Amino acid sequence: MSQVVFAFPGNELLAQQITAAIHGEVGLLTMRKFPDGESFVQVQSEAAGKPVIVVATLNQPDDKILPLYYLCKKLKADGASVITLVAPYLAYMRQDKSFHPGEVISADYFASLVSTFVDRLITVDPHLHRHRSLSEIYSVPCTVLHSSNLIAHWITHHVDHPVLIGPDSESKQWVSQVAAKINAPFIVLEKQRRGDRDVRVTAVHAEQYESHTPVLVDDIISTARTMMATIKHLQEIKLRPVVCIGVHALFAGDAYEQLRDAKAAAIVTCNTVAHFSNQIDVSELIIQSLKDTP
Numbered sequence: 001m002s003q004v005v006f007a008f009p010g011n012e013l014l015a016q017q018i019t020a021a022i023h024g025e026v027g028l029l030t031m032r033k034f035p036d037g038e039s040f041v042q043v044q045s046e047a048a049g050k051p052v053i054v055v056a057t058l059n060q061p062d063d064k065i066l067p068l069y070y071l072c073k074k075l076k077a078d079g080a081s082v083i084t085l086v087a088p089y090l091a092y093m094r095q096d097k098s099f100h101p102g103e104v105i106s107a108d109y110f111a112s113l114v115s116t117f118v119d120r121l122i123t124v125d126p127h128l129h130r131h132r133s134l135s136e137i138y139s140v141p142c143t144v145l146h147s148s149n150l151i152a153h154w155i156t157h158h159v160d161h162p163v164l165i166g167p168d169s170e171s172k173q174w175v176s177q178v179a180a181k182i183n184a185p186f187i188v189l190e191k192q193r194r195g196d197r198d199v200r201v202t203a204v205h206a207e208q209y210e211s212h213t214p215v216l217v218d219d220i221i222s223t224a225r226t227m228m229a230t231i232k233h234l235q236e237i238k239l240r241p242v243v244c245i246g247v248h249a250l251f252a253g254d255a256y257e258q259l260r261d262a263k264a265a266a267i268v269t270c271n272t273v274a275h276f277s278n279q280i281d282v283s284e285l286i287i288q289s290l291k292d293t294p
Contacts, residue, residue: 008056
């Protein structure tokens, strides 16, 4: 039985690629806001007895989660056999503990909510730190896809003599994996975060790589403060201009413009979140995962 693919607004291109690749049906729906800000959702395609794929990357999640909930609940009420959520970027993964008394552990609560209205989740490089896998907080089957091979391929074809730089200790495991794939050295920054927009970094022993091109790789670029602090630090020790690579292009406010003005040699992201910096395509990863699953 063919699968019905619904595209959340802004996810139409990936949904079209998925539909064509799996020979699925295009799911038609309408989403809009009432004048008072409440969400309107209307499903216009037949879903009874059919497996459904909903494509919805979850940047700006507070604007999306309620309409997504309504859509999935309606599809299930209409008799959809299975609902697979394809969320290339998965929100609410960084607040995975209470850092101060009274703080909500939003990663756990968000996972619990999403697990009530989808049957399966596919995502790319979620920010796993204190949780070793999504199964620790999601109660539905989860497929985690990794962009490291694609990033390594891009670096190989665009960067001369790279040295990879991880922004903090959390990044060491996957930055080292990318470095190993291209036989390049890597270092990990020592970072102090004093607030959402106050970051201090030190690249220990970075001076030995003066003949290399620094490639700063991070999973999420939000305020870009870490990358800007790194660029400044590496400029001070006379390294080459920095290539900045991020998996998820969140770019809060004018973060992209500030990073560009910091004189990054290049700013490159995966297309898990649509942005004009997207140069690394993850669509085939997602499509292959869908094909591999009965």
